[in-house]
Amino acid sequence: MLESPDLQKYDISSLRGVVVSSYMISPEHKRRLQQIFPDTSNVYGSSESMVSMTSAIHSTEAQKTGSVGYPFPHMEVKVVGDQDEVLPIGKAGEVCSRGWFCFSSYYKDPEMTLKTKGMTGWVHSGDIGIMDNTGHIELIGRKDECVVFKHIGDKVYPSLIIDTANKHQAIKEAKVIGIEDSLIGHEVCLFVELHTGAELTKSELEEYFNEELLFLECPTKYFLIDVMPRVGARGKVNIQRLREIAIASMKE
Structure with a gap:
């Protein structure tokens, strides 16, 4: 959208905000979006679960560009280590979520469902992130990358x-x-x-x-x-x- 040659051809002043979801974008691209669309917010999650969002009310400018937001009220979010242990604030680990928004199972694939959700219902995202003391999550890459x-x-x-x-x-x-x-x-x-x-x-x-x-x-x-x-x-x-x-x- 930022690279579209038509972006400057039309009056889009009435379009205030953009919601970016299901995609990890760089702080630089977020800043560019916010320059054009001041109320841009970020929603983080996958097809299996929607986890967090940034907010004009609850997120600082630094958190809007440097994180994917804080957990939705209906979601539990934790960052875990290699042994599935909950990690302290500020330490990098895999982002996991649980809540009513999470999927129940993969269609006719109990083995993959068990691998993703385990026995406790926590959905493992495969994303490595760091949570700060306000609950905002900074993504730093895919676990397998x-x-x-x-x-x-x-x-x-x-x-x-x-x-x-x-x-x-x-x-x-x-x-x-x-x-x-x-x-x-x-x-x-x-x-x-x-x-x-x-x-x-x-x-x-x-x-x-x-x-x-x-x-x-x-x-x-x-x-x-x-x-x-x-x-x-x-x-x-x-x-x-x-x-x-x-x-x-x-x-x-």
Whole structure:
């Protein structure tokens, strides 16, 4: 919507707000939306459950851009660790929810239902997030996309890299994946698609990240692709295809 060539062709002054749902967007894109639509709010959740929202009344400006909101009144939300233990405020873990809005089961798939909801009814989102002391949740990546440098024990989440990429004027979209490596734990691979007509070399991209982030926060591999591969009716980025591209490149 922000990139639409028709955005400036019409008088949209009467359209005050936009609700962004079921999609993780960067703080930079949220700021751009709020400049055009002042009452923009964010609703976070999946097809299985709607979890939280930002509010003009209950959220600060920083929380509107840096979080996906606080829990709905009818929802319970917790952040858990690898052993399903509830984590303290400010610690990263998987976001889980429970409430009447959550789905009852997958159609004719009890095995997948049990995997997602367990025996307690808590829906595991697969998203890694941090909750603050007001209940607002900051998303920092998908659980299966978080990569670990085993030689130093630190976790590198994709959100910092993606947010940094989105600040570059030439970059239209960015995606980060991790490829296992026997020496360092994972190769952190950044894929970027440029805006039409934009120019950016791989060395320029690497130099940009070295200036913006600490060494251990930077990707280890950079990929410039013409178009992000998509899959499914909703056009999600095809992570498996990105893995194939990265692995093939590393074998060359």
